[in-house]
Amino acid sequence: MPAKQGQITFTSFGCLLFSYLSGFSTLFLIEAKFLNQDVWMAYSIGMALSFGILWLLHRTQIRLPNLTMLEVFDHALGKLFSRVVLCFYLVYLLEIQGDASQALTSFYRSVVLPNTPTNSILLMLALTTTYAVSVGFHAIVRSVLLALPFFLLGIAFILLMISQDVHTNPFLPPFRHSAALIGYGGLLSFFLPFGKSIVFCFLFDRIGSGRKKMASIFAALFLAGLYLCAATYLTFGSLGMRLTSHSLFPFFSAIQLVKLGEYLERIEIMIIGIWTLFTVFEIIVLQYIFVQLFTHVFRIQRPKWFVLPIGLLFFAISERSFREVYDQDYYNSHIAPFSTLIPTVVIPLLLFVVGSIRLKRLSGA
Amino acid sequence: MQQQARPLHRSSAANIQALQETFSDNASFVTRDLSCRTGPDRAAFAYLDVLVDEKLLHQNVIRKMNEDLELPYDQFDLKVLGSLYSAGKVEVIDDWSAVPEFLYQAGAVLFVDGHPCVYGILMPGYDTRSIGEPKIEVNVRGPRDSFIEDHDKNLSMIYRRLKTSDLKSLSYIIGTQSRTKVTLLYMEGKMDRELAAKLRRKLADFQCDVLLANTQIEELIQDSAYSPFPQIANTERPDRVVTSLSRGKAVILTDGTPIALIAPTTFFEMLHPSEDMYERFHFANFIRIIRTITLFISLFGPSLYIALTTFHLEMIPTPLMMAFLTSKAGIPFPTFVEALIMETAFEILREASLRLPKVVGQSVSIVGALIIGEAAVQSGIVSRPVVIVVAMTGISSFTIPSFGTALSIRLLRFPLMLLASYAGVLGMALGFLVLLLHLCSLHSIGVPYLNPISADGWKKTLQNYVRLPARLRNGTGSREPDYDKNIP
Amino acid sequence: MTKTFLSALWVPLLAFAMAGCSPDTTEIGDIALVTAIGIDYDKENHQFTFSSYSIMPMAGGADQPGRLSQWVARSNGGSILESARNLKSQAGKTLIWVHNKFIIVGEEAARHSFSEIMDFLTRNRQIRMSSYLIVSEGKAADQLRAKVGTGDMLSNDLLGKIRNENAWGKNVAIPLHDIADRYGSPDRGFITGKIKTVFDGDMQGQKAELKGAAVFNRGRLAGWIEGDDVLVYRLLSDKQLWNSLEFDKTVRYERAAMTFLVRESKHSVRTSFRRGVPVVDIYLKFSASIGEIDRTLPLQDPSVIKQMERLVSKELEKMMDTSLHHYQREVKVDILGWADLFAAHHPRQWEKIKADWSTVYPAVKANVTVDVKIEKLGLIRVLKD
Secondary structure (H helix, E strand, O other): OOOOOOOOOHHHHHHHHHHHHHHHHOOOOHHHHHHHHHHHHHHHHHHHHHHHHHHHHHHHHOOOOOOOHHHHHHHHHOHHHHHHHHHHHHHHHHHHHHHHHHHHHHHHHHHOOOOOOHHHHHHHHHHHHHHHHHHOHHHHHHHHHHHHHHHHHHHHHHHHHHHOOOOOOOOOOOOOOOHHHHHHHHHHHHHOOHHHHHHHHHHHHHOOOOHHHHHHHHHHHHHHHHHHHHHHHHHHHHHOHHHHHHOOOHHHHHHHOOEEOOOEEOOHHHHHHHHHHHHHHHHHHHHHHHHHHHHHHOOOOOHHHHHHHHHHHHHHHHHHOOOOOOHHHHHHHHHHHHHOHHHHHHHHHHHHHHHHHHHHHHHHO | OOOOOOEOOOOHHHHHHHHHHHOOOOOOEEEEEOOOOOOOOOEEEEEEOOOEOHHHHHHHHHHHHHHHHHOOOOOHHHHHHHHHHHHOOEEEEOEOOHHHHHHHOOEEEEEEOOOOOEEEEEOEOOOOOOOOOOOOOOOOOOOOOOOOOOHHHHHHHHHHHOOOOOEEEEEEEEOOOOOEEEEEEEEOOOOOHHHHHHHHHHHHHOOOOOOOOOHHHHHHHOOOOOOOOOOOEEEOOHHHHHHHHHOOOEEEEEOOOOOEEEEOOOHHHHHOOOHHHHOOHHHHHHHHHHHHHHHHHHHHHHHHHHHHHHOOHHHOOHHHHHHHHHHHOOOOOOHHHHHHHHHHHHHHHHHHHHHOOHHHHHHHHHHHHHHHHHHHHHOOOOOHHHHHHHHHHHHHHHOOOOHHHHHHHHHHHHHHHHHHHHHHHHHHHHHHHHHHHHHHHOEEOOEEOOHHHHOOOHHHHHOOOOOOOHHHOOOOOOOOOOOOOOOO | OHHHHHHHHHHHHHHHOOOOOOOOOOOHHHEEEEEEEEEEEEOOOOEEEEEEEEEEEEOOOOOOOOEEEEEEEEEEEOOHHHHHHHHHHOOOOEEEOOOOOEEEEOHHHHHHOHHHHHHHHHHOOOOOOOOEEEEEOOOHHHHHOOEOOOOOOHHHHHHHHHHHHHHOOOEOOEEHHHHHHHHOOOOOOEEEEEEEEEEEOOOOEEEEEEEEEEEEEOOEEEEEEOOHHHHHHHHHOOHHHHOOOEEEEEEEEOOEEEEEEEEEEEEEEEEEEEOOEEEEEEEEEEEEEEEEEOOOOOOOOHHHHHHHHHHHHHHHHHHHHHHHHHHHHHHOOOOOOHHHHHHHHOHHHHHHHHHHHHHHHHHOEEEEEEEEEEEEOOOOOOOOO
């Protein structure tokens, strides 16, 4: 099959997915706070579920290998119904990006810049992400590939330094939590961060079909999970279980303890800078996919004109979200894990089932 | 001076007359009659005496012609032309508009009665600079010749190094009034055909009045006019040109400019001087690491200082903090303003030193250092740490080999300082991200500016960070990988 | 077009972001660096007293470099945060807490309002988790006014003392994050460093002494431990506390008195249940070097060296047993965190004894085995009379 214009290699795709998942994942460590040493099970559930859903979407997409995912939706579900279904994804993307933007802003305001207005930070974020979307997909992927080695180096260094502070065994005692609790933790970790990878199905046409695609997705999910596990367990070991459960940003607190020699402390600011970049990459990818979906759903001929309005929409949505101090926590633990099942599980399953029936007829005919 | 678009007369006298009218009020225009014996106006030379080597013309051409004319001959014109052809390469011009242009190219034209055309022979006699040592791209071990303003000598330097017929050179005359000669060079089989065709088209279609420097050509072929980063490399060294040609790049030489343009180029090539090729790979890699560090220092130095000292005081070690406390006490300006004052002063000093006559250069630089260094600190205008930061930043920016890239980095420091003063590390991170995205979206005549990052093959990608030992390097030159187009 | 518009949009944003527009900037010239704080509590009046020890810059002239001056301030309030804020009324400069290394909690505050103090410290973004929390005998404010023999700043002096604890072992400084983690457990207790002022004749004033430790149980100050008890705590605790520790031990061999410099090299604490009884097996390995002998000994004889090693082991075991007995029977607080070890390694049995841990703990059987290896003899081999 000849390579289409505008395609990226499967390694770049994997790197993009890894960066997308890793930016935000270690911020709150919500599941770790109540599952403690058994949290690896929740992460595994989240990873497995994400990979399964992506595999289903992949199977659907390869029935019509020369089409984009959006066109596959149209063929499988009919043009009208697929538009309705894609609107769910639009709402989902707005929710997730609002969550990410507000989380980043609340982190900065809690830790670094307490008096800076929320709007300024959100506006700066929105301008950056809109500029990124306007320069195009290849520029985004290239910048991720450029920034990733620095991120990996910094994180590896920090994890190594934290491991020297570990004084308790974070894996003990194992299996002390009920299956229901672990299931709930799995659901939470599927919502954040692993389930967000479902929207990458809309980028499948960028790398063509093939087994290497699923291999790169698996590698990215696995490595993101590994990083998350390493961060979580090192945090347990250095801070202690109780303090981890009480801290708002446990991984950040663990990084605060890193000391280089006698006097160089609190080097977390440098790591935060790099880590911020990757959270912003997540919002950039979300915004990019939103632009693709939006132009497809509303049949827009010139997508370039809508990049800035969509950026402003993103700013408006995140500015209006989570206005009360408890809203975000409540949303992350009670609302979102269930409401986001529709675009991340129900619709892909629907697409797979309906697609198997309808598309077989189409591709067979 | 209007070119008369008409064919030439058969009569050489009429042609000379017409040419004299064209070059009226031009004191350099000279005519020499050859036909004293046979009668006037049988044949005559015309040239511009400031351009043509008159001595050579007289000795090699006119005297020989006169000698030949002394002997018995059958046909006057054949004799004259025979002598002319033996003197050098003769160009036959039959279009009137091309005659003045030929004169301006340091040519002498011969009008022969009865021939409706003109015979031109090039005899440049103006002085050009001799080939000297490079001023900007200096190195220890490599060759020491550099380009000069004479286009042909530049071309000869390249031909002496690349002795292959694969080297194509296409000439263009650009500029309706300057008639500047521009040559496009590339290696057949190494350069992408589409890119070569694109460049050829652009050069052929370029219209302007006067082409003085190759900046205009750079503006023509670059992809983005608004980007602060140069997308076309320039060099004054022939060896660098030859290396680029062998890597499948195109080179543009302009008459009158001692700098060659190289396209396409990537950001990493801007950071690697030719020095790296001539040293062993250990040293080359060590210096590359240093250069990467200085790149970051020159870009982020002042903004990092501002961010740390105004937002992130916890990151500064406590003993250093105490030293900062004592040095900053009593300084009236906020840190950002201090840094801005010092940076501006440094830029002023740098600009001034460019235009200083050599005689006073040394003393002014000492005065500048004294004023900025000691007096400003002691009078309490700025604090010592700021002076150190600014000095380090300035010195770091001098290590960047490409002058254009260094200039753009100097410029980009200021917005980053503003961002750091507003939002600390968040501002710096976002500013860096915008810069990174901009670099990733840039193209150099269609080739992505940070291209090798997404290329296949670890060797190619790695070679942009480190210089591999000879065994691991790919063969001579490499085709550019497929060019992704920017599709949002 | 979008790109150009966006690039243009950054320009007014940058113009807006001129210096002084950010509300979070702090200029170094305007700050006072707080390096130690003290929190006291008056139970009768429900008043907190917040004291701070700060370092301030003083501008120098054209020929003089700037100097640092020290400043101690104190203020009261109904809550810790209120009293900390009230301090600002006395401050001519912005107080910066991020370089604070010491939090000194007064005795009364530690007994009656430690939970409030912990909440304040862990919630505040400027307080470092790696700063040391030390309990003072008496008022914390008095410690901050103590004189320093070397003339150095108090915080530097305290920092130096903590560094030197690796050569002595009878004092300890625990960072805040460890205390915050242990504080929340209902079963185990913890210790922190102890500071008190003593009168110094040479200086004609009070000087601060970092010696001993304060014991906490169920979030309140429960008592003090001194001397060898602190040393044993360090030897049985986290690696950071014993890794660089080198202490002296004097033993008698035949008629000679020998002093060794001992260093812990290996450490193993295992918990188990034997016939329903919780047992802790402690194995420690030390390396020793001879510091001083008061008469000639045949050090070349391997059997002599072996005997010495056995003697030192016995001495160390005795020291450990004494201290463990003290913790279990007299102090009655699980300061070594055995509750956490049992909970981690034997969760099911732990659930059964968890509720009665305060009565079970004194009955826990602790078996200590010590191995000593003499590795260095110093620069001379034998001392002749």
